[in-house]
């Protein structure tokens with residue numbers, strides 16, 4: 013495969029609250045590819061996702077991150093989002109007082125405006141949202157509730173995928189979107205994710221479980237431990253990890 | 269802009285109404301004494317009974333302690349350093365608006381309240397109060413055709429002394445609290461409204477209060493009487509110049525609703541709040557109260573409080589008439605070092621009286637926001653009902669919210685419900701919005717707007733627009 017390089021991470025070191033968390037991470041994602049990132053708890057997977065999305069407080073201390081050739085580190089988080097980077101959060105936050113529908117419309121229009129598209133009015137947006145809700149089999153009632161407020165764990169994850177389906181990002185990062193989902197929901201959410209797969213779009217799927225990768229079949233699987241990618245392989249690697257765990261990693265699991 | 273910057277920005281928003289109008293003023297020397305009160309009264313050519321009332325109030329004031337029960341903190345006020353009367357110099361008696369000093373007209377135009385005939389806001393009659401006096405009242409003639417009296421308080425004393433004498437102090441007696449006593453002693457002007465039986469006031473009535481002169485307190489009084497079966501919607505707005513010294517604003521508002529009458533009273537309060545370090549700003553100590561005197565009458569308060577260094581006000585309803593209704597909808601925003609202690613009292617006296625309280629407190633920066641409410645169901649108030657909801661929104665780590673609801677139920681048939689929530693907006697929430705392409709600033713607006721929606725929708729349209737601007741809320745969010 014030699015499609016365009018969408019994301020290039022080289023020698024990335026990052027810290028949060030004074031702790032060195034990523035210590036020389038390399039990762040290349042080409043257009044159309046799905047990369048799975050696995051690894052022990054605390055190894056730095058969410059931190060990688062946060063660096064890519066630009067979370068305040070996570071500081072890049074060395075290395076480079078290029079997104080479509082541009083230095084990602086210099087871009088504001090909202091600009092990255094408008095440029096097509098989407099993070100499905102491991103722990104989506106609740107925002108009281110703002111309805112899901114209103115929020116999604118604001119987000120969709122912010123992205124559309126940036127792309128030079130006309131903003132959608134309430135009616136047009138509603139019909140778009142309805143179509144996408146069907147895709148993830150989400151109840152319309154959830155749209156008139158405050159963002160994630162009182163949502164169950166699984167509903168929050170489904171809401172993340174709904175947002176992703178509406179925003180149609182170029183690079184999606186799914187941080188443990190499968191945890192907390194029941195078996196049926198896992199199938200539904202995976203279908204939603206797969207519907208976005210295309211030759212132009214790429215995904216980084218962070219997960220602990222092989223079963224998600226049965227649904228969303230990755231091109232590459234990486235093992236992140238101690239802030240570095242310690243092993244990469246094809247989809248078989250996930251199966252192997254499922255059997256063996258992380259005991260084989262030199263210096264112990266996720267030694268930090 | 270990072271989310272932390274944006275939180276900071278919201279906490280230190282600029283005050284755009286801080287200019288001073290350069291106009292010669294006719295003031296009395298600073299300080300408070302019986303002589304000063306006599307002077308104010310004689311300047312205004314008042315009748316003897318009113319002077320006597322003022323002096324009684326003053327003597328009572330001297331004996332009253334400062335109210336210390338609220339959570340607001342500030343140095344003791346030096347009452348002798350305040351100027352109690354300051355009026356822009358103009359010709360003796362104005363025959364028409366054309367005679368108003370152009371600098372005054374310009375001031376109001378700058379504030380977005382054009383008074384001149386051609387430019388007036390459609391459907392809104394305005395009484396413009398500048399420091400201690402009313403400088404203009406629009407649409408007076410049109411309103412008088414329907415028998416509606418809308419004029420400055422001073423004119424009312426001259427032209428409708430019987431009504432003023434009958435109702436002045438009937439809802440807020442001068443001995444009610446220290447600030448009300450001070451107001452009763454020195455009040456200089458304000459607005460007066462009387463809506464006759466069965467008349468539905470065809471336009472919004474409003475008063476725009478402007479403090480201009482330095483070291484001057486503003487002490488205005490508003491009296492609104494809605495006769496049987498009438499309806500009136502009244503709005504007030506306020507701004508003041510940016511100064512390092514605190515200025516005192518101690519107002520009294522009295523509302524009287526007779527049988528089946530309805531009064532809707534809306535406030536957008538935007539007095540100068542002081543700077544980021546807490547220097548300057550208005551002390552806004554206001555006593556507002558309405559009496560639902562007649563059966564099935566209704567008084568509804570809506571307030572958006574964004575200004576003032578300190579806000580201390582509790583617009584209340586005394587539900588005397590059976591089946592009468594009291595409502596209180598409030599948004600109070602405190603940023604920088606602002607303090608707000610606000611809420612309401614709903615006193616149920618008549619049978620089947622109902623009240624609704626919706627309070628939204630937003631704190632950011634080092635702002636402190638207190639809700640203080642009292643619901644009292646008297647013995648005879650069979651079947652009385654109250655619903656109260658108090659929500660607090662904390663934006664950033666340094667601010668605070670406090671709620672003190674107080675319930676007193678003396679009738680077993682009453683139903684009283686109280687709900688309260690506190691939510692925090694931190695960097696995580698803002699980052700979540702940013703990750704979806706929404707700037708931190710827009711995210712804050714969106715969250716604030718969503719939080720206040722329930723109250724903002726109670727405001728008349730023109731005011732809702734104004735209020736949203738003050739809350740830094742984009743207009744788009746309001747509708748839909």
Ligand SMILES: Nc1ncnc2c1ncn2[C@@H]1O[C@H](COP(=O)(O)OP(=O)(O)OP(=O)(O)O)[C@@H](O)[C@H]1O
Nearest residue numbers: 028029031033052053054055056057058059060069
């Ligand atoms: N803001 C922070 N302050 C302090 N420590 C942090 C911060 N963010 C991450 N860490 C630490 O960095 C390490 C990596 O965290 P990260 O969330 O990236 O792990 P993870 O691989 O996603 O783990 P999991 O599989 O449990 O989700 C952990 O030890 C975590 O405690």
Ligand SMILES: [Mg+2]
Nearest residue numbers: 057058102187
């Ligand atoms: Mg994680």
